[in-house]
Amino acid sequence: GENVEQHPSTLSVQEGDSAVIKCTYSDSASNYFPWYKQELGKRPQLIIDIRSNVGEKKDQRIAVTLNKTAKHFSLHITETQPEDSAVYFCAASGTNAGGTSYGKLTFGQGTILTVHP
Amino acid sequence: ETGVTQTPRHLVMGMTNKKSLKCEQHLGHNAMYWYKQSAKKPLELMFVYSLEERVENNSVPSRFSPECPNSSHLFLHLHTLQPEDSALYLCASSQASGGYEQYFGPGTRLTVT
Numbered sequence: 159g160e161n162v163e164q165h166p167s168t169l170s171v172q173e174g175d176s177a178v179i180k181c182t183y184s185d186s187a188s189n190y191f192p193w194y195k196q197e198l199g200k201r202p203q204l205i206i207d208i209r210s211n212v213g214e215k216k217d218q219r220i221a222v223t224l225n226k227t228a229k230h231f232s233l234h235i236t237e238t239q240p241e242d243s244a245v246y247f248c249a250a251s252g253t254n255a256g257g258t259s260y261g262k263l264t265f266g267q268g269t270i271l272t273v274h275p
Numbered sequence: 276e277t278g279v280t281q282t283p284r285h286l287v288m289g290m291t292n293k294k295s296l297k298c299e300q301h302l303g304h305n306a307m308y309w310y311k312q313s314a315k316k317p318l319e320l321m322f323v324y325s326l327e328e329r330v331e332n333n334s335v336p337s338r339f340s341p342e343c344p345n346s347s348h349l350f351l352h353l354h355t356l357q358p359e360d361s362a363l364y365l366c367a368s369s370q371a372s373g374g375y376e377q378y379f380g381p382g383t384r385l386t387v388t
Binding site for chain 1: 317381
């Protein structure tokens, strides 16, 4: 099955700096890569996603890049703000043992991002 | 209420108790998931139901028993739990085909005493 590794586990930046979180995946059949943000005491929420036919996607201060050959994808946050402080999870769609994808996501271990004012 | 709801939000139970967690989605999705989130292993997939059929069970102990009576409801029946089962239990839903966003419920904070 799919295995997703996420680094770093913690990241501390000053307000206004950029933050980068990286993930690698193992299943070459994975074709959907979302990023979730989970604030303290709240549910994970999707912030951006990318599909395998696209190399980069941007939404205001957030961008995601995908390198299918190397099987890694990254989240980039520019001009960080204190409200960006949260746990960020990457995920990959993967497939089951039969090679089908029924909506399952395999999540990385999470990155605790702290933005200092 | 819209989206994905879970009840109860907090649950304290003894190791000999039997309780159930409930999840309901109002998004028209046809796949539902149970995750366990603890400090040591952030998001562990427990069970997956696609089109009301269980399609994955990630080696979860039998003291956790899922039930999916229809595409909008998902239950997690708990019995004879252990203290290490204390965690946040999150339900999510999505379209059954791959490549769609999963929407999460607010979770049930479970404490086993």
